[in-house]
Amino acid sequence: MTHDEVQIILIAASWAAGACIVGLAAVWGLRRRRLVWLIGSVAVVAVGAVAAGVVGTARAMFLSHHDFEVTLWVLAVAGVVAAAGATVVGTALARWSQSLQAEARRFGESGTFVSGTGAPVELQQLSDELARTSARLAESRDREARLEGSRRELVSWVSHDLRSPLAGMRAMTEALEDGLAEDPQRYHRQIRSEVDRMVRMVDDLFELSRIHAGNLGLSLEPLMLGDLVSEAIASADPVARARGVRLGGAVDAGLQVVADPAELSRVVANLLMNAIRHTPADGVVEVIGRTGASGVELTITDGCGGLSEEDMERAFDVAWQGSAARTPEPGSVFGSGAGLGLAIVKGIVEAHSGSVSVNNEDPGCRFLVQLPSFA
Ligand SMILES: Nc1ncnc2c1ncn2[C@@H]1O[C@H](COP(=O)(O)OP(=O)(O)OP(=O)(O)O)[C@@H](O)[C@H]1O
Ligand SMILES: [Mg+2]
Structure with a gap:
């Protein structure tokens, strides 16, 4: 490269850089204006920098007046065309961003985002991200609605289940107060057993609310499943005997699970009580514990006569009960009778990262x- 060429490059670069610095400072002032202004002014700065480079070099080269004028004309025309082109691009960009803005506004109003197409990659990615957020929102709205529905059902069922025993207890206490009770001892026993049932219901509701709040506070420890099952069978045995149901079971020797002992006992007790309750006299309820394909398997089989499709689908739902008439057995020892037992079982088992299912056998x-x- 000759000395003259190096000089020309340096002159062009310094004029263009000077123009760029001045232009970019002006553009910085416009950064909060509309997109079309910004893109237009970037084009003007680019053309201005080229023009400054050319003019600076032309002056140093002592061009004739005519040649210099021609160069200026060429620069002016090219500049105008470049600015017009930049304005077209800026306007299109502004339109895309406006339509994205309108879609986002509709998203805010209707909760659903419909993604447009054809925008530049970054705007399209933003639009796609909003569409994904919209889908996630719709999903959580559905879940919320389902939860709200089951919460409403629970409140209405529980208040129904509380109303009848409370009305009974009021009648009995009134009779006792007025001295009209024929057998006061029986009334006292009945009131006591109703109170026990209600205490169990409140306890179950509390457990369920802790499960739903993800607040079970499990204290996990290694347990011998055999010991836990034996204890559960021993405490359910008197109830089973009273019903004429035979209780049996077997757990593989040395089978261990890591679980919260109180919560897992509750699971086994709830399942056992259900099984005894639904098994006719002379029937058998059996608990088997063994190592399965995906961990520890505990099965409780009974003689209930089989569940309907709907029962199997909904058994673990909060407050679901198989019989249409929700009439708890008076003095029942089987639980609150509010249909919470299996929902609690499911909640506890899932909190232990396990699963529970039912099938007919x-x-x-x-x-x-x-x-x-x-x-
Ligand atoms: N072992 C079983 N055999 C037959 N049906 C069952 C059995 N376990 C549960 N079910 C059916 O599933 C329903 C729900 O059971 P769940 O234990 O949740 O409620 P519940 O026993 O009626 O009341 P709670 O357990 O709150 O005292 C029962 O009402 C019954 O219809
Ligand atoms: Mg139950």
């Missing part, structure tokens, strides 16, 4: 609890 049904083996 002659002569009754079979509840299967699967817990991960942490060994």
Whole structure:
């Protein structure tokens, strides 16, 4: 490269850089204006920098007046055309951003975002991201609606289940007060057992609310499943005997689970009580614990005569009860009778990262609890 060429490059670069610095400072002032202004002014700065480079070099080269004038004309025309082109691009960009803005506004009003197409990559990505957010929002709205529905059902069922025993207790206490009770001892016993049932219901509701709040506060420890099942069978045995139901079971020797002992006992007790309750006299309820494909498996089989499709689908729903008439057995020892037992079982098992399911198995049904083996 000759000395003259290096000089020309340096002159052009310094004039163009000077123009660029001045132009960009002016553009910086416009950064909060509309997109079309910004893009237009970037084009003007670019053309201005080229013009400054050319003019500076032309002066240093001592061009003739005519040549210099021609150069200026060429620059002016090219500049105007470039600015017009930039304005077209800026206007299109502004339109895309306006339509995105309108879509976002509709999203705010209707909660649904409909993504447009054809925008530059960054705007299209923003639009696609908003569409994904909209889908996630719709999903959580649906979940919220389902939860709200089951909460409303629970309140109405629980108030129904509380109303009848409360009315009964009021009648009995009034009779006792007025000295009209024929057998005061029986009334006292009945009131006591109703109160016990209501205490169980409140306790179940409290447990359920802790499950739903994700607030079970499990204290996990390694447990011998055999011991836990034996204890549950021993405490359910008097009830089973009274109903003429035979209780049996077997757990693989040394089978361990890592679980909260109180909560897992509650799971087994709820399942056992249900099984005994739905098994006719002379029937058998059996608890089996063994190592399965995906961890520890605990099955409780009974002689309930089989569940209908709907029962199987909804058994674990809060406040679901198989019989249409929600009439708890007076003095029942089986639970609150509010249809909370299996919802609690499911909540506790899932909090242990396990799963619970039911299927029919002659002569009754079979509840299967699967817990991960942490060994
Ligand atoms: N072992 C079983 N055999 C047959 N049906 C069952 C069995 N376990 C539960 N069910 C059906 O599922 C329903 C829900 O059971 P769940 O334990 O949740 O409520 P519940 O026993 O009626 O009341 P709660 O457990 O609150 O005292 C029952 O009403 C019953 O219809
Ligand atoms: Mg139950």
